[in-house]
Amino acid sequence: MNIRELARRSGVSTATVSRALNGRAEVSEATRARIRRLASELGYAPNEPARTLVRRRSDTIGLIWDSRQESRGLHNPFLLGMLSAVRTALSEADYHLMVLTTPGEEDPDSAYLRAVRRHNLEGVIVLTMPSDDRCLRSLADSEVPCAGIDTAFTGPRTVRVSSDNAAGAQAAVEHLHALGHRRIATITGPPHLPPAFERLAGFRRACERLGLRLPEEYVARGDFFMDSGERAARELLALRRPPTAIFAAGDQMAIGALHAAADAGLAVPRDLAVVGFDDIDAAALVRPALTTVAQDQRALGEAAVAALREMLDAGPAGPKRPAEPRIVPTRLIVRGSTGV
Amino acid sequence: MNIRELARRSGVSTATVSRALNGRAEVSEATRARIRRLASELGYAPNEPARTLVRRRSDTIGLIWDSRQESRGLHNPFLLGMLSAVRTALSEADYHLMVLTTPGEEDPDSAYLRAVRRHNLEGVIVLTMPSDDRCLRSLADSEVPCAGIDTAFTGPRTVRVSSDNAAGAQAAVEHLHALGHRRIATITGPPHLPPAFERLAGFRRACERLGLRLPEEYVARGDFFMDSGERAARELLALRRPPTAIFAAGDQMAIGALHAAADAGLAVPRDLAVVGFDDIDAAALVRPALTTVAQDQRALGEAAVAALREMLDAGPAGPKRPAEPRIVPTRLIVRGSTGV
DNA sequence: CTGAAAGCGCTTACAG
DNA sequence: CTGAAAGCGCTTACAG
The missing domain is CATH 1.10.260.40 (lambda repressor-like DNA-binding domains)
Structure with a gap:
């Protein structure tokens, strides 16, 4: 037919x-x-291919995510929620969705761009990739509209979407402060990653605003994984004046801190309060359940699609520089590790 | 150009x-x-659309997953791993991947099939959807090759891929038996779900083979979520002759059992051993870390692609009935909840 | 081994 | 408001 x-x-x-x-x-x-x-x-x-051929547009968006990131406890839980949100938002806008493959051997640097051209894709959404990924470079530098979640682009038609990491960290500190805590420490992620340094910046600012003393040894370094959180918390708790509360920049590290507290014979939240960031599945499964700053995956996905559509609607005549980043609010979820 | x-x-x-x-x-x-x-x-x-138009084949596979499943603690962690595996396996076979949207209002029953026809998709991979989903029916009944992971199809060109749930459960029981346990109970999932009843069947068979007594009150009913596991474990531990080990058919329920044990003042694994199923992220994060039967997401994704390709290679002249299910081995991961 | 030509299934100026 | 015709970018019998 x-x-x-x-x-x-x-x-x-x-x-x-x-x-x-x-x-x-x-x-x-x-x-x-x-x-x-x-x-x-x-x-x-x-027949869509026939329509695409004659209209010279496919109504199709490409989706890129990096398998290598999946081993990182941090990102794993988000990808799926964002994928769903992106899929839903795109289909509501009558776009189709094509998954692009991680480039193989052959000329990987231009593989994404070639795929976009081959399939007449109109734009691309990138989920949590390091912005310095070489394979992304030629794509970001091209005229192809690119929206990246947690990916900082520099190309002419790009936009970055991310959670309001600083505000989320501030909310965590304010929550702890409201509970009466005055000695609040933090466990950070690797300082070169935007989520890590933005959360740290928010933490510092909140302490300042609330007039909390922040000795440098209250800033402990982690790598987003659980073991680093446990280690960092152990050191914090061994200080001459240990903190009464810890804000960890990621849930896995926060869970590590819970273990360190248990090992030190401290009861959470009575002797030590702990707040995480991300709201991974495990946050609700551990005991005490983890108070955390939840990222809104749905909103992130929707914002990425909305930002991409703005670029598409503006057309090639639009601005030739990165758009203003879209910042999505976070939400504090209070659980057992800080009360109740 | x-x-x-x-x-x-x-x-x-x-x-x-x-x-x-x-x-x-x-x-x-x-x-x-x-x-x-x-x-x-x-x-x-x-230009791929032009090639598709003239060759009447797109080299593209459709991917379906159900957002509604995502709230279930059970499936969430798998989708992503399988997605990656499917993506990789398809691209190695030089197929492209298109994500299909959950059908909207308009004629949802035939939406998937229409999408397949519109885009000239050559086959479809379905991730963990209830097999009685009405939207899937017209697709499964058509001549379109469908491979489903944890989805039982009945159509003429379909195949199901799933983990060896029975063998996984058996391995769990054998592990507990080897540790000296003789009073082993189980917490099951909803009996109508294949993973639930297959794991229960494997559990029963293993007990039989090992000559273990299995009083009916050792089979407790859960729903795959944590709270149900905690409740079921509490009841098991309150029995006149409580079990010394529990095999839970899902990790969330197993984690619930860990909480119940803690509440009852029992030390795990000394007073009670616990084994889960699935190896969700949280399994490695809780304390004690959970011994569990891991599903091999990668192998599941690869098996789905391989099975689909067999149907594609056979062409429309191939068999007109569901292919033999592909069963993927599981792997027991021993952690603190049963020893060490 | 190579080329001219037809045709895949649509959309869209153009003409009426 | 409608139709005839051209053309989107390829592939593939067919003929040489």
């Missing part, structure tokens, strides 16, 4: 069928209704 | 360029090499 067959059966030309199905204004109401009914009865669906 | 331009520059016809680039035998070695070099220099990549 193709458009010619459908035209024959409706007694009009293929041009009219095409116009009716595409909702063009020139077609008379009666004709349109008749054709649409027939199309639906016969289960006709237009 | 299109094939005509490339033909002009190489001084041959578009037909010859096409043949050279597609590796057809008729082209002379010299011509092929020359054309390929030029194509690479000029960054030419063939």
Whole structure:
């Protein structure tokens, strides 16, 4: 069943069928209704590759994510939620979604861009990739619109979406302060990663605003994984004046801190309060359950799609520099590790 | 840059360029090499929609997963790993991957099939959807090859891939038996779900083989979520002759059992050993870390792709009934909840 | 081994 | 408001 067959059966030309199905204004109401009914009865669906060929646009967005990131406890839980959010938001905007492959041996630097051209993709969404990834460079430098979640781009038609890491960290500190804590330490992630340094900056600012003393030994270094959190917490608790509360920049590290507290014979939250960041699945499963700053995966996915659509709507005549980053609010989820 | 331009520059016809680039035998070695070099220099990549239109095949597979499943602690962690595995395996086989959208209002029952036809998809991979999903029915009943992970199909060109749930459960019991346990109870999932009843069957069989008594009150019912595991474990531990070990059919329930044990003042693994199933992220984060039967996401994804390719290679002349299910081995991961 | 030509299924100026 | 015709970028019998 193709458009010619459908035209024959409706007694009009293929041009009219095409116009009716595409909702063009020139077609008379009666004709349109008749054709649409027939199309639906016969289960006709237009051939997308043919449409793409002639319209020179595919209504399709490419999706890139990096498998190598999956081993990182930090990102694993997010990808899926964002994937779902992206999928939903795109389909509501009538875009299709094509998954791009991690480049193989052959000319990996331009592989993404080549794939975009081959499939006539109109834009790309990148999930949590290091911004210095070489394979991403030629894509970001091109005229292809790129929206990156937690990926800092520099190309002419790019935009970055991320959680409000600083505000999230501040909310965590304010929560602890409101509970009466005055000696609050933090466990940070690797300082070159934006989520890590933004959360640390928010932490410092909150302490300042609240007039909390922040001795440098209250800033302990971790790597986002659990063991580093346990180690860092152990050191914090061994200080001459140990903190009464710890804000960890990631949930895995926060869970490590819970273990360190248990080993030190401290009861959480009575002797030590702990707040994490991300709201991974495990946060609700450990005991005490972890108070944490949740990222809104859905909102992140939707913001990425919205930002991408703005670039698409602006067209090639739009601005030739990175758009203003989209910052998505976080939400503090209070659980057992700070009260109740 | 299109094939005509490339033909002009190489001084041959578009037909010859096409043949050279597609590796057809008729082209002379010299011509092929020359054309390929030029194509690479000029960054030419063939237009896939045009190829799809003329070849009537897209080399593209559709991917379906159900967002509604994501709230279930059970499936969440798997989807992503399987997605990655599917993506990698497909790209190694030179297939592209298109994500299909959860059907909207309009005629949802046939939405997937329509999408397949519109995009000329050659097959579909379905991740963990209930097999009775109405939207899946018309797809499964069609001639479109469908491979489902943890999805039981009934259509003419379908195949199911899943972990060896029974063998995994047996391995868990054997492990506990080898540690000296003789009173082993289980917490099951909802009995109508294949993973739940297959794991229970494996558990029963293992007990039988090892000559373990299995009083009916040692089979406690859960729903795969943590709270149900905690409740079930509490009841098991309150029995006149409580078990010394519990095999939970899912990690979240196993973690619930750990909490119940702690509440009852029992030390794990000394007073109670616990084994879970799935190896979710949290399994390695809780304390004691959870011994569990890990599903091999990578192998599941690869098996789905392999099974699908067999159907594709067989073509429409192939068998007109569901293929033999592909069963993927599991692996027991021993952690603190049973020893060490 | 190579080329001219037809055609895949659509959309869209152009003409009426 | 509608139709005839051109053309999107390829591949593939067919002929040489």
